[in-house]
Amino acid sequence: MDSIRNPFAPGAGTPPPELAGRDELRESLRIALERARIGRPAKSAMLVGLRGVGKTVLLDRVRADAEAAGIQTVRIEAREGQSLPALLAPQLRQALLRLSHLQAAKDYAVRGLRALAGFAGKLKVTYNDIEVGFDYEPEPGLADNGDLEHDLQALFEQVGRAAKAAKTALGIFIDELQYVEEVQLAALITAMHRTEQQQLPVVLVGAGLPQLRGRMGNAKSYAERLFNFPEIGPLPMPAAELAICRPLQAEGVAIQPDAMQALIQVTEGYAYFLQQWGYFTWEVAASSPITASDVQRASPEAVAALDESFFRVRFDRSTPKEKRYLRAMAELGPGPHRSGDIAACYGSKVTELAPTRSSLIAKGMIWSPNHGDTAFTVPMFDQFMKRIVPGQDWRQA
Structure with missing residues (x-):
């Protein structure tokens, strides 16, 4: 086909042609933002899930919905090594x-810009990666204590x-x-x-890997009451x-039922994988309808x-x-797997592997669903590891 x-x-964060299965969550976030706009209590939300489930796409769609409704938004992507x-x-x-x-907000916004000047000016000593232009002089005593929690x-x-x-x-x-x-x-x-x-009227909509919920709870015990955590x-x-x-x-293209079943089975329903298999199945298919053999060849x-x-x-990165x-x-x-089972397979002690496990969690490669359990943050990563490191020679590495 063409x-x-x-x-x-x-693609990473590329909007799919059909954002399926997320309407209920989009609506709940729209309601939260609209409630905030009219001064009603509104819970912020943290979207948590594995890689490839479509968190970024959903985050961007909710933001686009908000902007279309006249709500002000900002969009940030956190990165390792960069301060909040x-x-x-x-x-x-x-x-x-x-x-x-x-006009109605000008005086408040100008005072906010003065607060920002004090905030950045004081905290630049602690977080020397802050780069922002100052439009107004800081107001003494406004967000300029040099303490992040107080000033923010x-x-x-x-x-x-x-x-x-x-x-x-x-x-x-x-x-x-x-x-x-965490601080x-x-x-x-x-x-x-x-x-x-x-x-x-400020609403925070975040997205992150499954460990985000636990990290927020560790940071502040009331976080789970302050935010919703839709999975x-x-x-x-x-x-x-x-x-x-x-x-x-x-x-104008059809797909046979067994081909659809094959696509869902091989992708396990993960949004990113559906796009990937859909793309290559289209490429190998000669004509409509798409068949199960097309899926197999793709x-x-x-x-x-992948x-x-x-x-x-x-x-x-490892x-x-x-x-x-x-x-x-x-x-x-x-997985998930017990830390003791992984250590036994690795040929080492749990205590000796604890720093390695912690490093992989910090890199977002694995997470702990329960105490002592470890799971991949990337679906089907076990299959990839067996392809990229086949055989058993890795045991002697």
């Missing part, structure tokens, strides 16, 4: 500048007051939130708690079918593409010892 007309979109103040400061500056153009509360308060004066809300969207250090995460939670107490998982069968059928129907190419991009980029740990996990199957 490659130019291929409707599927495999460095991520927030430029984006909050842009939000405050936009609000300063509205003061800054969020000023931003919230500006949004309230403009009769809007501010949606703060942060992806990969698990990379934010900084605690400051963010405290700042959101303060805005909620003062009924200011984003593989699509149920009806939604997975829609994710494939709708794009094909838009191109699978080696889909797997090769190995090269989705899986390999994570594997290459040290030799970490790779061996991951291979030992894979030897045991998809």
